[in-house]
């Protein structure tokens with residue numbers, strides 16, 4: 112078996128990232144536009160902003176805004192008042208965007224990752240999340256992640272008046288079970304992921 116040191120793993124991650132982002136125009140969208148659509152399909156209500164996308168994608172706010180504006184002009188994104196603070200803009204996918212995401216060129220990579228055994232997926236996701244957290248900390252950037260492994264997640268899903276109950280200690284707001292599996296800019300790694308990476312088993316929209 113090949114020696115699996117840190118450099119080999121880093122180069123494999125880089126190689127996968129290059130393959131995933133090397134596609135030219137697919138369905139008339141550039142790789143940067145696809146990255147925006149994927150992000151807004153997975154981001155939670157605290158993170159669906161141009162600046163959060165810029166932080167996630169490691170780009171400038173100006174570049175992110177230009178790509179986002181081009182998608183708004185093509186009716187893939189709509190701008191709404193933020194659910195989180197009522198003042199800033201929040202961006203949501205339109206039905207047109209949700210439909211085109213079914214043709215996402217990244218699906219080959221999704222299928223390959225999905226073909227790993229459940230236990231391997233959990234270990235792999237935990238390892239990648241730890242790598243991401245360390246690199247983000249060294250660069251003073253947010254690491255992004257989902258509620259099930261975030262130290263700010265409160266509640267145990269115990270039913271209150273017939274509704275499962277969770278809360279976000281960072282935003283001091285209740286969370287619905289179906290919100291837990293979305294990406295969050297305020298994430299702080301606190302707990303290992305489950306084998307499925309999910310508290311609820313719900314798939315992101």
Ligand code: SF4
Pocket residue numbers: 155157256257258261262263264265278279280281282295296297298299
């Ligand atoms: S619990 Fe963590 S990941 Fe979930 S909304 Fe709060 S800060 Fe974000």
